[in-house]
Amino acid sequence: MFRGKTYLLTAMAVLVLAQPLLAGFAGTDIYLPSVGSAVGVAPWYTTVWVYNPNSSPATVTFYFLKRQPNPSPSSYTDTIPPGDVKRYDDAVKFMFNESTFGALRIVSNQKVLVSSRIYAQAAGEGIRDSKGQYFGGIPASFAIGAGEKTRIVGIRQTSSDRSASDFRFNVGVVETTGNSCTVTLRLLDETGATVGSPRTWSLGPREQRQDNVWSLFGTSMPNHQVEIEVTGGSGKVIAFGSSIANGSDDPSTVEMHFADSLLAENSTGGSGTITGVTAGQGLTGGGTSGNVTLNVGAGAGITVDADTVSVATNGITASMLQDSAAVKSLNGLTGSVNLVAGSNVSITPSGQNITISATPGGGGGDITAVNAGAGLTGGGTSGDVTLSVATGGITNAMLADGSVDSSKIADGSVGTADLANGAVTAAKLSASGGSDGQVLKLSGGALTWGSDLQGGLTLPYSGSAASGAGTAVFQVENTGGGGGILGIAGSQSGVTGQSTSGSGVYGSSSSGIGVHGQSGNNFGVKGESSSGPGVVGLSTSGDGVWGITYAEKMGVYGASSGTNGYGVVGYNSGTGNGGYLAGPDAGVRGDSTNGYGVAGYSANNAAVWGQNISKLATGYLGGFDGVHGTAGNSTGSAGVYGEGLSASVFGVYGSNPAGTGYAGYFSGNVQVTGTLSKGGGAFKIDHPLDPEHKYLYHSFVESPDMMNIYNGNVVTDEEGRAVVELPEWFEALNKDFRYQLTVIGRFAQAIVEEEIKNNRFVIRTNMAHVKVSWQVTGIRKDPWAEAHRIPVEEVKPPEEQGTYLHPAEWGQPRERGRDWMLVQSKREEAMTVLRERQASQKQAPQEK
DSSP, X not given: OOOTTEEEEOOHHHHHHXXXXXXXXXXXEEEEEEEEOBOSSSOEEEEEEEEOOSXXXXXXXXXXXXXXXXXXXXXXXXXXXXXXXXXXTTHHHHHHOOOSEEEEEEEEEEEEEEEEEEEEOOTTOOGGGOEEEEEEBEEGGGOBOBTOEEEEEEEEEOOSSTTTOSEEEEEEEEEOSSSOEEEEEEEEOTTSOEEEEEEEEEEOTTOEEEEEHHHHHOSOEEEEEEEEEEEEESOOEEEEEEEEETTTOOEEEEEOOOOGGGSGGGOSOSXXXXXXXXXXXXXXXXXXXXSOOEEEOOXXXXXXXXXXXXXXXXXXXXXXXXXXXXXXXXXXXXXXXXXXXOTTXXXXXXXXXXXXXXXXXXXXXXXXXXXXXXXXXXXESSSSOOEEEOTTOOOGGGSOTTOOOGGGSOTTOOOGGGSOTTOSOGGGSOOTTOOTTEEEEEETTEEEEEEOOOOOOOSSXXXXXXXXXXXXXXXXXXXXXXXXXXXXXXXXXXSOOOOSSSOSSOOOOSSSOSOOOOOSSSOSSOOOOSSSOSOOOOOSSSOSOOOOOSSSSOSSOOOOOSSSXXXXXXXXXXXXXXXXXOOSSOSOOOOOSSSOSSOOOOSSSOSSOOEETTTTEETOOSSSOSSOOOOOSOTTOOSSOOOOOSTTSOSSOOOOOSTTSOXXXXXXXXXXXXXXXXXXXXEEEEOSSOTTTOEEEEEOOOOSSOEEEEEEEEEOOTTSEEEEEOOTTHHHHEEEEEEEEEEESSOOOEEEEEOOOSSEEEEEESSSSOEEEEEEEEEEOSHHHHHSOOOSSOOOOGGGTTOBSSTGGGTOOGGGBHHIIIIIHHHHHHHHXXXXXXXXXXXXXXXX
16 A cells, blocks of 8 residues: 555644644545545645544545445545544545545544645656645535525636636536436526526435536626526535636635524524423432433333333233223113114214114105106005106107017008008009009009000110120110111211210220221321220220321321320230331420420339330430430429339349449439348549549448448547537437547547437546547437338348349359349340230231
8 A cells, every 4th residue: 555645644733734724624434525646747635634633533434426426435444543633635636546636535533623625736847836726524414305495606707718708617516325316407696596407417326526617607707606406316415616717726615604593503402501400290310410320210101112112912901990981881882882773774974973763764765755757657656656757758769679569650641751661562563454564654643554655766766874894785686797886977976976084985806906097187086085085995905096197197006184094005024015106207206384294104114115116226216225215394293203113123224234334323422211231332533633533432331220320529628528519400310329539649548428408429438638529329219210210231122032132243154143133034035025016017917
């Protein structure tokens, strides 16, 4: 043990000089609220004095309370001779070999007086040049607990910048019971009015906490005070303040406002004149000197123990009771006597009286009136009363189902109004008087049987009827070789078909033309519909719709005036093409004012497929691009639009098997609202040192989590503390925080003193003014991220089992690649179909 800095001062003259430093109160459980030891530009030290005013040695144990919960703090024990003062230089380092700050607890078997000085002494300077402040030891009994308040006054700090404020001010507390508690700090102005919002500290067992008032409240304080209240928990605290002049660094200690009850002038004891204590009636003992004891005289029936006086078991007998004070016996019965009411007897206690009476009539009832309920009449409040069924009192709800039959219904009482619509069916009508083929008809205002009149249509004819699905309202069949229906008109449509939801005109043929229309100057076939298809062509093996023109017109022309309609729609529910168009000019041309020029949808294959064989370009239009799309100035329009409607298809697919080519190239900003999956990633820019001849790449940083990274640099203050403020949305976006700290420019220690709370965290260093580089990571917890976590490992779906994303890198042929299996194979199938279509198109009949 190192004792080179421990001095025992026994000389009386030195003791007299030292005693003025020992401000405070003597006690057996004492706290020094602020001590420390630290190396740095200006190292910190703490000197502690302990004075034993007793006539016997005092055994003293010191506990070091760091700025953290201290349920089992480090300890150091020493003995102070009677009447001696002992000084401990650099006490924290000497006793505990620690280099940090906190508080000291001193526990003694006798009352001792304790004080200390915490100071900074620059390297090469003597103690005479040091700057520090004194703290007197405060007994633990002076601490405040739940619901109690104290104040620190004399606060003066007008800025966080030392050059802009004359003083800086710190406040602190230390917990004294070994229990947790919550402390609320309120800033008050010189009138006692609250300024700003209060701050809350949660303290662990015997934890010391200290902070600068500007860091706490962030406002100018020319003449303010801090009110400190214990607002939760069973712990208690001692509070303190420290004011430092920014020019000279001269510090001053500010003690808490102690309770007035601690002062002698407010004590109820003091200069009494008692010379003896005599035992009075019922007591024994007493005396005239020293400590005296009074005891209760235990008489008959009384028992006395260490802290209670009570009646002994069975101690009170009948003989001890005064005749008029209690009933000693009842008809020879003693103890607890029960009164039990017999038949037609009631017992009613009231105050000191018990009334026993017979029940009238022997029934014990209390009916005072009979009232007529629903459907009844009569009743009364006295004598014999009668209840009768009221006229019209029985309602339908009172009748049970099936309780009324025909015998209960008067003849002729059921009229037309009593029958529900549709209640009389054919089975209830009599066929008497009619013969086969006759119908019931109106004749002379009465219904009679007659013949069913039949005949041809009278033109113009109009009629309507309802028919089920698959059944026509009007059907004409020609079993010969002529037409089924022939419609001729001079200027309008020969045949017009309209439907509100189905097909306006439907034509079907097993081998010929489903619908054939011919016109000299107008439409060969025209179909209109308000919601369904205007014209539908269906063929089980041939072409659904075939359009041919020999002029400079369109073989098939479609126009839509609606904002979401389509001029031409091609649909194939199988594996073929939704539409096929070929020619020497544009394979497909679509014009639209507001909608899509060309839109294609397919359940299993390419939604739109276009190929120009001569230019070796797919979807060729006016150039050599595979697909070329241009969007004008309309908001929300797309140059190229692709949509996939199931989990196994692609909205847009691009492929380039060449190793250095691009499957997709974007010149401009790209936005992805879903999850982006990739084999690798990097930024690619013109090289900063040779932009004309080189590129510079940096790879992306990968993580198995949706991790966000934040970093920065801070410099700690004179207490080695720095508060890092994060954006107000930080904790709403992130969770599961991780921290990294790196000290820059010097050897020092750095810790995260307070983790992230209210979008801020606190860094602490063991020296002042240390530059620290920090990094914090968090995992996204926003609603989209919570719903779309990226799996770290995933089993390939059945259709992709045995395939590779990058077959060449695994030494596999391209046919083992997922893209080849899922996309390229279908592309080759489509190319085969396309070639077959082109061959059949050259042989297509040139019919008019």
